[in-house]
Amino acid sequence: MVTAAELSVLMSATVTPMRADESVDLDAFALLVDSSIARGVEGIYCGGSSGEGLLLSLEERKAITRRAVEAAGGRVPVVAHVGTLRTADSIELADAALLSGAAAVSMIPPVYYSYSPEAITAHYLAVMDAVPLPMIVYNIPQFTGVEFTAASAGALLADPRVIGVKQTAHNMYALERMRSAHPDKAYINGFDEVYLSALAAGARGTIGTTVGLQIELFVAVRERFEAGDIPGAQRVQQRINDVVAEIVEVGVFPAAKYLAGRGIGDFGSCRRPFPALSSSDRARLDALGDRIEGYIAETRAGA
Numbered sequence: 001m002v003t004a005a006e007l008s009v010l011m012s013a014t015v016t017p018m019r020a021d022e023s024v025d026l027d028a029f030a031l032l033v034d035s036s037i038a039r040g041v042e043g044i045y046c047g048g049s050s051g052e053g054l055l056l057s058l059e060e061r062k063a064i065t066r067r068a069v070e071a072a073g074g075r076v077p078v079v080a081h082v083g084t085l086r087t088a089d090s091i092e093l094a095d096a097a098l099l100s101g102a103a104a105v106s107m108i109p110p111v112y113y114s115y116s117p118e119a120i121t122a123h124y125l126a127v128m129d130a131v132p133l134p135m136i137v138y139n140i141p142q143f144t145g146v147e148f149t150a151a152s153a154g155a156l157l158a159d160p161r162v163i164g165v166k167q168t169a170h171n172m173y174a175l176e177r178m179r180s181a182h183p184d185k186a187y188i189n190g191f192d193e194v195y196l197s198a199l200a201a202g203a204r205g206t207i208g209t210t211v212g213l214q215i216e217l218f219v220a221v222r223e224r225f226e227a228g229d230i231p232g233a234q235r236v237q238q239r240i241n242d243v244v245a246e247i248v249e250v251g252v253f254p255a256a257k258y259l260a261g262r263g264i265g266d267f268g269s270c271r272r273p274f275p276a277l278s279s280s281d282r283a284r285l286d287a288l289g290d291r292i293e294g295y296i297a298e299t300r301a302g303a
Helices: 026-039 058-072 087-100 117-130 172-181 192-201 215-226 230-250 252-260 279-300
Strands: 010-013 043-046 078-081 104-107 135-139 162-167 186-189 205-208
Touching: 010 215, 026 043, 026 058, 026 215, 043 058, 043 205, 058 078, 058 087, 078 087, 087 104, 087 117, 104 117, 117 135, 162 172, 172 186, 172 192, 186 192, 192 205, 192 215, 192 230, 215 230, 215 279, 230 252, 230 279, 252 279
Parallel strands: 010 043, 010 205, 043 078, 078 104, 104 135, 135 162, 162 186, 186 205
Antiparallel strands: none
């Protein structure tokens, strides 16, 4: 069974390559996983926001988890996002993740309907009761309308089957309070732009959209932070944030998918209703890809 420490690493929130007809390209996905690990990514998180998980069918989500585990080949842990609108669907996805060999599962709370905190907790418990895999609670309040804190997530964090929290929120106080109350869990940053801040608040891992695009910079932030070189870590975080800001302006998920294919292949567009990138968007992202390579070179040189 995977430990909290083994999940407190630098994970790529992978995109899901697609063909022109919007079908999932599993072969391209395997290449992405292999390439990411070869560059230094320490874990794979599939089927989340970056992977368009809620735009995929259940069978597609099962297939990408299987392929992620196969492509990783035991080199790094694979975490499958299994959040859905229905508890039964999340159980089905979690069971498939277990059979595929995933190290853990992760879930957003159920969305659209306004559920009580008790109903949300019961949703998580039902999945954990059905499937014996460690659970990472996915806190992303700007998408779900639900914010997990030390108080609202107390019942879940007290459950030993909950191995950690993916904190995709800027609330570092809430992160620190959860860690203070439940220090044995894995606290995993989810917003790339606040990675250094999350380290200071007690996080030790990260799962991010741009981690696979600039893993070398995330490694450098961690190394400099742990060495006590805060100014140096801040300089590298600024480079990460320059990349994040540009991607946000173009459109986070379509831009990340385009850049993820750089040097590997065409990963296609995001599934509709996401808009396709324009030719000017692509040119802008090509320039950003060059800039990322420059940032990596500067950082490796010690700047």
